[in-house]
Amino acid sequence: MTALLKKAFTAAKLPKHEKDVIAALLLEELKSEAQWTEAFKKSQDQLAILADEALAEFERGETEKPEPDE
Numbered sequence: 001m002t003a004l005l006k007k008a009f010t011a012a013k014l015p016k017h018e019k020d021v022i023a024a025l026l027l028e029e030l031k032s033e034a035q036w037t038e039a040f041k042k043s044q045d046q047l048a049i050l051a052d053e054a055l056a057e058f059e060r061g062e063t064e065k066p067e068p069d070e
Contacts, residue, residue: 009019057063 009022014022054063
């Protein structure tokens with residue numbers, strides 16, 4: 001735990017069980033963030049292929065300018 005996080009917990013004077021709840025939430029958030037990072041890393045090749053296809057369609061004049069909703 002960093003000094004700043006320790007200071008935050010000390011300043012908050014939370015009971016131990018509440019600190020455990022916050023810690024569990026932080027750990028879950030970190031896990032979720034790692035999962036998103038991995039998902040984006042795995043999708044980069046597919047996203048590049050889709051971007052190349054979209055650009056090729058645009059260059060061939062196969063795309064249309066979207067009309068704003070009325």
